[in-house]
Amino acid sequence: MKKTNIEWTKIPVGRRSFLQGASMLGLAGATGLGFSGNAFADGAVLKTRAYADMRSLDPAFSQGVPDEEIQAPIYNKLIQYKSGSEWGWQLDAAESIEQVDGTHINFTLKDNIGFTNGFGAMTAEDVKYSFERIIDDKLESSNKPDWSALDHVEVTGERTGTIVLKNAFQPLWSITLPYIAGNIVSKKAFESVGGKIDTTPVATSGPYMHKSWVPKQKTTLVRNPDWKGDPAAFDEIQIYPIDDEKASEIAYEANSIDFTRVSLDSLDRLKSSPPENTTVAEFPSLFYVWVGMNLSNPKLGNLKLRQAIQYAIDVPSIMQASYFGGAAPSTGIIAPGLSGHRDQSLTGIAANLEMAQKLMDESGESNVSLTIDILNKSTNVTTAQIIQANLAAIGISLEVRLHEGATFWNLGGNEDLELILNRFSMTPDPYYATSWFITEQAGVWNWERFGSEEFDKIHTDAQAESDPVKRNQMYQRAQDLMEESGAYKFITHEATPNIYRNTISPALRPDGLPLYRYFSKA
């Protein structure tokens, strides 16, 4: 039987205070006095949707938003994103945190946070272990780029320490600390299971605990009874992986879920006649969608051919047919409003068939037959068919290959990939976007196997650049390099329309993504 953790509690409980507490509880019960709904939730269950199934509960191997949506409520970070329309952070496990110079950040942990299953209080050693394991080459963490500037964490006391960076690292406060790589795990717990976990957490510390995961069906989180911070609002959070937004809309209307992102083509209808007791909210999105071309595939070895494809794709048609005019074309991987956003792309937004045909002729290629791998979602199928028609106009035959989520997200290691229609999540710093396209990520997240020394250098240098103008230019150049390689055609950043029941009060990032640990009842 699992032990619940109590020994880390720092509140002294003497015989007298215990008796006083017990008397008060008894009095409250006898007189019918209740605690506020905030203090004791009334058995509420929050049912929500994730756009993909959970893949890992190990922060070192978390694979983006769907994993973080589960990890954020069950682990603590030094700081967490704040909900609202402006990007910002708030203290979480840290009682205080301060950047003393470009490379040193001092922190003090709160004294009331502990790990479940008897793994004790959260200490600075846990922070050190959590962050340093991600940069350990032996672990081969897929999230190493998030902590690429970390040198080490110095433990100065039981709950105090200093994060020491190799160089100034601008994304620290916007990405690293409040997102995936900032999750703090229990050193003792992880070491007891060999240093890493998969989908079963060994000890957690957040307001919710992981109860169960039924692959492709549901992840269930329950309230952590030992949590000493602001009380969790729900007894249970059920997260259903539903790839397709249409399916999740139906689930919402059938009262099966309380919160979901909806498709853009449903937005007008939902705004004009929303389901009963529902709020429709629109947010700009940071996601980026693009068509990638695998540079290591000999069929795509010809630069002119790749450029012909770039010029042939008609993004405005995709915006109309796939996104129902609800999203705007993108110029790169960095959304408007973020440092490094480009006002224009190099190959334009609308198709330039004359240029495409000219490049095709110059390529010397004929009877070109290619494939495009896509995640099986209605938006993607529509987009792929437009691209298919666009390429047919310059004599390229394109076969559309549909994949279910689990298959699609494992395609990265396949060297035979040709074209890919892909979509990545993003955080509010351009560093996060370029991280996945450096040479080291080839075959991991860099499915195009794009490799550029200049790009890698920009990625490294820009993280330390404190001059916003220079940093902006650096990321713009990085995207130019991606586009010049012929391996990318940028499509859109999409948009994030959400619907939710008026019985809940969602806590959302400025890009509309949920912060479940801060959700409450309305």
Place this chain on the structure above:
Amino acid sequence: MNKPAKNNSEIVEIFRHLIRDRLGLLGLIIVMLIIGSALFAPLIAPYDPVALNIPDRVQGPSFVHLLGTDQLGRDTFSRVIYGGRVALQVALPTIAGALFLGLVLGMIAGYGPKWLDNLILLFFDTVRSFPTVMFALAVVALVGPSLNTVIFVIMATSIPTYGRVVRTMTLSIKTSEFIMAERSLGASTFRIMSVHILPNVLGPLAVLAAMDIPTVVGLEAGLSFLGMGVKPPTPSWGSLLNDGYSLIRNTPWLIVAGGIPLILITLGFTFLGEALRDVVDPKLRGRGGAK
């Protein structure tokens, strides 16, 4: 010279029976219409079924587009007509292949030695033990979706259905007096199987095949609906349903357009199959025709 004349008269008799049986006639008409529209699709369809016309997307029915347009502005009526081709492209070779293999294996099982019968039955039971859709999804996941994959999967899972019917009939016929007489006169096994058993099992098998066509078409549509059937942009009734499902709140016409031909083909082949069964089974003859 007598044999062909007898065959002609049998065909005429079947037609007479179908004309007398109203539902059978309705089934025949529907089937002929579907087959005809599929065969002459280029002449009937007013538009190229894969040509995009994005400015005209998601339109309701009109004189310009009889069944409206989909999210890419493609004419839905043209896609329905061409979708019939895909349905028959899957159904006909699938049924023909399964029928042929089921016939051969069933006759061998029924007429051959006991150990061979047991072996073939084991094969049938093994194949049937896989739920068809799960088996299809597994194969598609391994080799990727395509028309040929769909045909292979449905054919493989249909063989036992025909094989078991043929085996049962063969077992019954092989103990008949006329077969024993043939055998005593020195007729070879091949002659007995081809001249006596085969003609007797073909009739019921044809009925079974006719009634199986809607099942096969429905299965193809189901796989295409799941994105595991024909690849985009090939029009199939299943992919029309999928598009329609995505846009059901914007334009219900797509799902109606994808659903109606599936209903029609099911009704048509079921009515036709039942009428044929009445003709083939002498005990039922006259009951159906007297309607």
